[in-house]
Amino acid sequence: MSRHVELLGRVASLLETTTLNLCVLLAVLMSATLLAELVARNLIGTTLIWSAEFATMCFIWIAFLGSTAAARRRDHFNVDLIGRWVPAGSPAEHWLLALTAAIFAGFGAVLLINGISFAETGMRRFSFSLGIPQGYTMLIMPVSGALFLFYGCVELLELFIDEDRENVERA
Amino acid sequence: QEIVLTAGTESNEDGLYYRTLSLVDENLRENTDGKVALEIYPNQQLGNEASMIEGLRSGSLDIAVVGGANFASFLPEFQIFSVPYIFKDYDTYRAAMAPDSSVWSMMQTKVTDADLGLQLMAPSTVGSRWVANSEGEVESPTDMKALELRMRVQGNPIEAEVWGGYGANPVNMPMPEVVAAMRQGVVQAVENAPDILYTYKIHEAAKYLSRTDHSFYVALVLMGDDAMDKIPEDLKPAVKEAFATAGQQLLDESVAAQERAVEGLVAEGAIITEVDKEAFRAPLGDLYDRVAKGAGAEDILSAIQGL
Amino acid sequence: MSNAPEIALLFSSFIVLLVVRVPLALCLATSTFLSMMVAGMPPVLVVERLYAALDYFPLLAIPFFILAGFLMNQGNIAERFFDLAQAMVGHIRGGLAQVNVLMSMMFASVSGTASADTAGVGSMVIPAMVKKGYSPGFSAAITAASSTMGAIIPPSVLMIVYGSLANLSITALFMAGIVPGLLVGLSQMAIAYRRAVRDGMHREQRPDRRRFLHAARRAILPMGVPIIIIGGILGAIFTPTEAGVVAVAYAVVLIVILRSISLKELPRITREAVLMVALPTFAIAAAVAFGWMIAFLKVPNIVGEMIEGYDIGRQGGLIFIVLIFLVMGCFIDGVPAMIIFLPIAQKVAAVTGIDPLHMAMVIVMTAALGLVTPPFGLCILIAGKIAGVPTPVIVRETMIFVAAFAALILAIIFIPGIVLFLPETFS
Ligand code: NA
Ligand code: NA
Numbered sequence: 001m002s003r004h005v006e007l008l009g010r011v012a013s014l015l016e017t018t019t020l021n022l023c024v025l026l027a028v029l030m031s032a033t034l035l036a037e038l039v040a041r042n043l044i045g046t047t048l049i050w051s052a053e054f055a056t057m058c059f060i061w062i063a064f065l066g067s068t069a070a071a072r073r074r075d076h077f078n079v080d081l082i083g084r085w086v087p088a089g090s091p092a093e094h095w096l097l098a099l100t101a102a103i104f105a106g107f108g109a110v111l112l113i114n115g116i117s118f119a120e121t122g123m124r125r126f127s128f129s130l131g132i133p134q135g136y137t138m139l140i141m142p143v144s145g146a147l148f149l150f151y152g153c154v155e156l157l158e159l160f161i162d163e164d165r166e167n168v169e170r171a
Numbered sequence: 172q173e174i175v176l177t178a179g180t181e182s183n184e185d186g187l188y189y190r191t192l193s194l195v196d197e198n199l200r201e202n203t204d205g206k207v208a209l210e211i212y213p214n215q216q217l218g219n220e221a222s223m224i225e226g227l228r229s230g231s232l233d234i235a236v237v238g239g240a241n242f243a244s245f246l247p248e249f250q251i252f253s254v255p256y257i258f259k260d261y262d263t264y265r266a267a268m269a270p271d272s273s274v275w276s277m278m279q280t281k282v283t284d285a286d287l288g289l290q291l292m293a294p295s296t297v298g299s300r301w302v303a304n305s306e307g308e309v310e311s312p313t314d315m316k317a318l319e320l321r322m323r324v325q326g327n328p329i330e331a332e333v334w335g336g337y338g339a340n341p342v343n344m345p346m347p348e349v350v351a352a353m354r355q356g357v358v359q360a361v362e363n364a365p366d367i368l369y370t371y372k373i374h375e376a377a378k379y380l381s382r383t384d385h386s387f388y389v390a391l392v393l394m395g396d397d398a399m400d401k402i403p404e405d406l407k408p409a410v411k412e413a414f415a416t417a418g419q420q421l422l423d424e425s426v427a428a429q430e431r432a433v434e435g436l437v438a439e440g441a442i443i444t445e446v447d448k449e450a451f452r453a454p455l456g457d458l459y460d461r462v463a464k465g466a467g468a469e470d471i472l473s474a475i476q477g478l
Numbered sequence: 479m480s481n482a483p484e485i486a487l488l489f490s491s492f493i494v495l496l497v498v499r500v501p502l503a504l505c506l507a508t509s510t511f512l513s514m515m516v517a518g519m520p521p522v523l524v525v526e527r528l529y530a531a532l533d534y535f536p537l538l539a540i541p542f543f544i545l546a547g548f549l550m551n552q553g554n555i556a557e558r559f560f561d562l563a564q565a566m567v568g569h570i571r572g573g574l575a576q577v578n579v580l581m582s583m584m585f586a587s588v589s590g591t592a593s594a595d596t597a598g599v600g601s602m603v604i605p606a607m608v609k610k611g612y613s614p615g616f617s618a619a620i621t622a623a624s625s626t627m628g629a630i631i632p633p634s635v636l637m638i639v640y641g642s643l644a645n646l647s648i649t650a651l652f653m654a655g656i657v658p659g660l661l662v663g664l665s666q667m668a669i670a671y672r673r674a675v676r677d678g679m680h681r682e683q684r685p686d687r688r689r690f691l692h693a694a695r696r697a698i699l700p701m702g703v704p705i706i707i708i709g710g711i712l713g714a715i716f717t718p719t720e721a722g723v724v725a726v727a728y729a730v731v732l733i734v735i736l737r738s739i740s741l742k743e744l745p746r747i748t749r750e751a752v753l754m755v756a757l758p759t760f761a762i763a764a765a766v767a768f769g770w771m772i773a774f775l776k777v778p779n780i781v782g783e784m785i786e787g788y789d790i791g792r793q794g795g796l797i798f799i800v801l802i803f804l805v806m807g808c809f810i811d812g813v814p815a816m817i818i819f820l821p822i823a824q825k826v827a828a829v830t831g832i833d834p835l836h837m838a839m840v841i842v843m844t845a846a847l848g849l850v851t852p853p854f855g856l857c858i859l860i861a862g863k864i865a866g867v868p869t870p871v872i873v874r875e876t877m878i879f880v881a882a883f884a885a886l887i888l889a890i891i892f893i894p895g896i897v898l899f900l901p902e903t904f905s
Contacts, residue, residue, distance in 0.1 A: 020749040023752035024749060027541070027751070027755070031726060034719065038716075038723065056538060063759035063760050064763075066753055066760070067756045067757060070756060070757050076757060077811065079810060079854045080499060081497050081853065103495070103508055104504060107508060110521060115525050118526055121522075138529060145525075
């Protein structure tokens with residue numbers, strides 16, 4: 001059982017790195033687009049009418065994709081109001097981590113299920129400057145939902161099954 | 172018991188979109204003996220126009236006032252209203268927006284048939300659009316070219332083509348940044364209704380206003396299907412009537428509002444230039460047919476031309 | 479009040495989730511979703527709200543001003559600011575404390591966030607200060623306090639978000655931040671001076687001409703970044719987003735020229751950079767959805783009716799807003815706190831007739847102050863980590879700076895000219 005969890009964990013880490021690399025690429029594209037618009041306007045005297053919309057799309061994708069990776073890395077900011085009562089490594093902390101993972105998974109499920117219908121309605125929304133339906137841009141919602149769901153579940157498995165393994169080893 | 176419909180707009184309490192909704196509210200209360208009323212959320216409290224349209228579709232919002240240009244991303248046929256001088260003059264525009272006109276009923280049918288979960292209830296507007304610039308008087312496209320104006324336009328290819336064709340350099344930029352950008356010389360021109368220009372105090376940076384009237388702006392009061400279902404069958408005619416009346420009242424009021432805005436602008440130092448409208452119209456030539464064909468709006472175009 | 483159950487659920491679920499250490503952005507999104515469900519709204523709405531929150535072009539300036547600060551730190555460029563600041567004010571009484579504040583000021587004109595300022599300045603100046611005999615607590619405190627300028631002196635992510643949500647010109651907000659930002663810095667230098675006199679800190683030698691010129695020459699290229707940003711925006715060339723793009727491009731070129739990052743490190747650093755952008759942006763999206771729900775449930779109207787009964791006037795209205803934000807700033811980060819309570823503040827402003835730009839600056843200043851107030855003052859936490867000092871010690875040492883900062887906010891409330899002067903002069 002735990003070997004499977006380990007494998008899943010490695011898949012999750014690979015996905016995380018891949019998404020972050022994709023974000024880097026999007027960030028480069030976003031910057032290049034805006035620079036190109038600046039050059040076009042000031043040096044050539046024309047405008048790239050699609051630049052604002054394309055760069056905004058990159059921005060939205062970076063924000064949501066990046067935050068899925070951050071969920072995997074436990075990088076999201078939280079407010080520690082109860083640190084005094086929940087020492088690091090305590091069973092209580094274990095349960096709190098599990099709760100966060102479960103909520104990430106649940107939130108991911110909501111994003112995934114509703115994100116699909118959201119992107120579907122977006123196929124009815126046309127972007128004139130890009131010449132494509134906005135639904136393609138909106139696909140980020142179900143995609144990031146699926147990633148949140150996956151990472152949340154993997155984290156739960158790691159928290160419980162790996163712990164069982166530790167207990168067995170200790171026994 | 173009373174049915175309260177939630178209605179949203181991007182504009183503040185002084186704007187014409189907000190006024191549209193308060194007129195609708197007044198007429199609704201009167202026509203239904205207070206059984207149906209509006210709760211109005213101004214200042215894009217419930218989101219911008221695109222997300223309010225989504226709200227209407229998903230049922231979280233009942234009514235919204237949105238610009239025709241934004242609605243066109245949901246129904247590309249409506250792009251045709253963004254083409255400058257699509258209405259020959261103010262009278263044609265008003266005739267098209269009348270509740271019983273062929274153009275208006277075609278618009279309503281198109282919205283219903285598009286299966287977006289929306290109904291077109293009434294017209295609204297921000298007035299007719301003018302050009303403001305910081306460099307000098309503009310009477311014709313030749314002046315625009317001579318002044319080498321960098322001009323803020325709405326972010327769609329038709330606008331870029333039209334203003335680029337006149338000799339301006341179109342720039343895509345959010346409206347709140349325009350004044351600052353003008354002071355800095357990043358842009359020198361902008362087109363919008365005097366009411367909006369006055370709100371943004373554009374004249375402090377760009378005092379030359381050209382009365383181009385290039386677009387009698389088509390805005391729409393939309394209702395979600397879910398909202399319509401909330402209204403009892405026997406009240407529906409009275410409700411529809413209330414919207415229709417409010418729409419016409421708003422279009423009437425918008426003329427006076429525009430005059431007030433222009434007076435304010437002039438009092439604060441703006442210089443108004445009368446333009447050679449023919450010179451602005453002439454270069455557009457085949458654009459109407461091209462846009463109509465591209466957007467599938469040939470029928471709307473011929474209905475407008477038949478007025 | 480027909481919305482009472484939804485309002486209660488929105489706030490209570492948020493607080494409960496926050497207490498059990500669920501990440502802030504997830505707390506906001508989850509409680510918004512729960513409240514929407516109880517209100518009988520379609521579940522797709524939460525997806526739509528999160529997406530729409532970011533689908534707005536002016537927000538694009540945010541990543542660039544986060545990246546600019548990040549690159550300054552990663553590319554060892556900040557070090558040159560340190561040397562310059564030291565050459566300029568190192569010899570004044572309380573030298574390194576003065577250097578800390580001045581360097582923060584320089585850093586603030588590059589970075590859009592205060593936390594990058596804390597990290598960048600702190601990692602360099604705190605060890606130096608401790609070595610010279612300053613207490614770690616004071617060193618961390620002045621670092622945290624002065625880094626608030628990062629959010630006030632342009633560029634500022636707080637201002638970009640505020641301008642985007644309230645439909646105000648971000649350029650005007652940036653201009654309005656310059657004077658109060660400088661005043662924060664000057665007041666802190668004065669405090670540091672008084673303290674140095676009290677503690678009998680000895681004076682460093684004035685640097686000789688050669689050393690000064692050397693530091694200045696080394697800082698010329700990095701100084702290009704603030705010149706592009708502030709000069710570009712004030713002086714006729716860029717919109718805020720464009721200034722951000724150009725500044726980042728320039729910083730990248732600088733790093734390549736100065737060879738300050740090894741190529742081997744590049745993948746790790748770029749991945750970290752996009753995380754730095756994604757994390758706050760996702761929190762912004764969730765906060766906008768939460769704020770939308772507050773507006774939808776008419777919480778602002780309730781507050782508006784509440785204060786309409788008392789004739790509190792403009793100043794009273796502003797003080798009321800400051801108090802709300804101060805309390806919130808104690809628990810959640812400045813940007814989300816500002817977003818959530820903006821609808822309420824706008825209602826208060828409408829009731830009492832406050833100028834939008836004036837209110838914006840008071841709120842931005844208060845949100846910046848929230849970064850150094852306990853228990854959740856992000857800058858205090860970062861500075862504490864660098865100095866290895868427990869939070870209560872820094873909090874105690876920060877109090878005098880907090881008091882001076884609060885006095886400045888009060889001054890701005892009663893003398894709007896402090897913030898409105900520059901934007902109005904440029905009109
Ligand atoms: Na500092
Ligand atoms: Na800054």
